[in-house]
Amino acid sequence: MSVAGTPSDARKTTATLGCDTGSSALRGVDAVIAELLIQADTHHTNLATRQLPLTACAGRVLAEAISAPHDVPAWANSAMDGYAVAAADLLSAAQQSSVSGTETSAARIHLPLDGRQAAGDSLCPPLRAGHARRIFTGAPLPAGADTVIAQEQVMREGESVYLPRTARGANVRAQAEELSRGQCVLTPGTRLRAPEIALIASLGYARVRVFAPLRIGLLSTGNELCTPGAPLAAGHIHDANGPGLATLLRGWGFEVIAQGIVADQPAALTDALLSLSAQCDVLISSGGVSVGEEDHLKAVVSTLGELSLWRVAIQPGKPLAVGRVGSCPWLGLPGNPTSAFITAMIIAKPYLLRLQGQARVQASRYALPAAFSWPTAKPRRQYLRASLNDSGHVTLHAQQGSAMLSPACASDGLAMIDAGCTVALGDAVAFLPYAGLLS
Numbered sequence: 001m002s003v004a005g006t007p008s009d010a011r012k013t014t015a016t017l018g019c020d021t022g023s024s025a026l027r028g029v030d031a032v033i034a035e036l037l038i039q040a041d042t043h044h045t046n047l048a049t050r051q052l053p054l055t056a057c058a059g060r061v062l063a064e065a066i067s068a069p070h071d072v073p074a075w076a077n078s079a080m081d082g083y084a085v086a087a088a089d090l091l092s093a094a095q096q097s098s099v100s101g102t103e104t105s106a107a108r109i110h111l112p113l114d115g116r117q118a119a120g121d122s123l124c125p126p127l128r129a130g131h132a133r134r135i136f137t138g139a140p141l142p143a144g145a146d147t148v149i150a151q152e153q154v155m156r157e158g159e160s161v162y163l164p165r166t167a168r169g170a171n172v173r174a175q176a177e178e179l180s181r182g183q184c185v186l187t188p189g190t191r192l193r194a195p196e197i198a199l200i201a202s203l204g205y206a207r208v209r210v211f212a213p214l215r216i217g218l219l220s221t222g223n224e225l226c227t228p229g230a231p232l233a234a235g236h237i238h239d240a241n242g243p244g245l246a247t248l249l250r251g252w253g254f255e256v257i258a259q260g261i262v263a264d265q266p267a268a269l270t271d272a273l274l275s276l277s278a279q280c281d282v283l284i285s286s287g288g289v290s291v292g293e294e295d296h297l298k299a300v301v302s303t304l305g306e307l308s309l310w311r312v313a314i315q316p317g318k319p320l321a322v323g324r325v326g327s328c329p330w331l332g333l334p335g336n337p338t339s340a341f342i343t344a345m346i347i348a349k350p351y352l353l354r355l356q357g358q359a360r361v362q363a364s365r366y367a368l369p370a371a372f373s374w375p376t377a378k379p380r381r382q383y384l385r386a387s388l389n390d391s392g393h394v395t396l397h398a399q400q401g402s403a404m405l406s407p408a409c410a411s412d413g414l415a416m417i418d419a420g421c422t423v424a425l426g427d428a429v430a431f432l433p434y435a436g437l438l439s
């Protein structure tokens with residue numbers, strides 16, 4: 001990806017592009033996210049916490065540090081089904097074999113067995129000197145043994161075995177090789193996904209302290225909107241943003257109080273915002289934040305609290321607004337469905353996750369070769385519906401309209417092209433998979 005000129009040149013390009021009125025005044029996406037994260041950091045410490053059973057913690061954010069109550073592994077054990085030996089015995093047996101000349105293959109050492117050790121055995125007597133012990137994966141390593149030889153490499157003959165030379169320590173999971181007792185393994189702010197839940201369970205904890213889920217008040221604004229399932233009157237459309245955004249927000253672990261459709265009229269908006277702000281930690285609306293005479297939301301929010309930011313250098317999603325209703329933060333997403341989704345995933349998500357107490361909030365992005373060219377630099381950062389082809393190159397969906405939903409369903413993620421940048425075929429371009437944005 002290349003930037004058109006220096007940063008100041010890029011600003012000049014932006015300012016002189018007549019087709020995007022007012023773009024020079026737009027705030028950059030990264031600056032807006034950084035500002036929102038600072039706001040969230042000063043807010044989230046007030047969040048309530050609860051101690052919950054592990055089975056109820058999926059997607060919750062940890063509110064306490066988790067330390068290992070014991071070494072992991074707590075005791076040395078076998079990583080293979082095979083035979084436990086002392087490496088020193090292999091060496092001395094090998095020397096004897098070569099002196100007596102009884103060893104048919106120089107690689108084989110003959111040792112008698114002293115018993116059998118399975119996972120879950122409560123007794124584990126020490127290994128007898130000069131012996132091997134049948135052992136199974138996860139079984140404790142007997143004192144005196146330091147090496148396990150996988151059974152595929154061993155010839156068994158009655159109660160003795162022929163063993164290959166093996167490096168000391170092979171196939172042994174040493175005590176504390178992963179974690180030491182008392183070591184902090186998860187810090188507050190960690191989102192609990194399947195691996196974290198399994199780790200906590202493995203340490204023996206049945207309950208952990210997590211943050212209460214953020215309660216988000218959601219409303220779809222617009223006089224043209226109609227609830228899905230209801231017949232459409234002339235000039236009306238079904239509300240896509242309400243169900244879509246609620247799904248996104250619930251997928252990120254939040255509780256959603258869905259207000260449904262609210263007419264774009266000052267009185268109706270005022271009532272809805274005041275009632276939701278009394279029950280919620282954050283308010284999210286879609287629609288009514290652009291420049292039209294029917295876009296009343298910004299004025300209403302200014303009256304009820306403060307409009308702190310409006311318009312971001314992002315495409316789609318430019319009219320995004322941020323403010324508060326009383327002390328309740330409000331994010332006003334644009335009405336075009338894809339603009340609403342993209343601003344939710346790119347800007348609202350890190351803010352909300354941080355408000356929820358989560359430490360790591362940025363979505364993964366990968367630099368991958370472009371299977372397209374983007375010859376004209378744009379004044380706003382682009383988030384384009386994109387997929388990966390069989391060679392792992394980024395392809396763009398043919399339709400990129402911000403009112404269109406089907407391209408998002410037919411793609412794998414978003415290609416990001418910075419403001420002022422062009423892309424030539426084969427250039428590295430940032431790709432954000434939906435997998436990291438939707439969950």
Ligand SMILES: Nc1nc2c(c(=O)[nH]1)N[C@H]1C(S)=C(S)[C@@H](COP(=O)(O)OP(=O)(O)OC[C@H]3O[C@@H](n4cnc5c(N)ncnc54)[C@H](O)[C@@H]3O)O[C@H]1N2
Pocket residue numbers: 220221222224225237238239240241242286287288289290291292295316317318319333334335336337339402403
């Ligand atoms: N003169 C200008 N017009 C527009 C500008 C501009 O800068 N100057 N910006 C455009 C951009 S960019 C966007 S994005 C939209 C955003 O406008 P609003 O946030 O005010 O949204 P609405 O006008 O209410 O709706 C826009 C569009 O989306 C449809 N919509 C709204 N809500 C829903 C919903 N819940 N489900 C499905 N579809 C919805 C609505 O019917 C409109 O078609 O403004 C541009 N205009």
Ligand code: MOO
Pocket residue numbers: 314315316317318319334336339402403
């Ligand atoms: O930025 Mo608008 O969101 O292009 O449609």
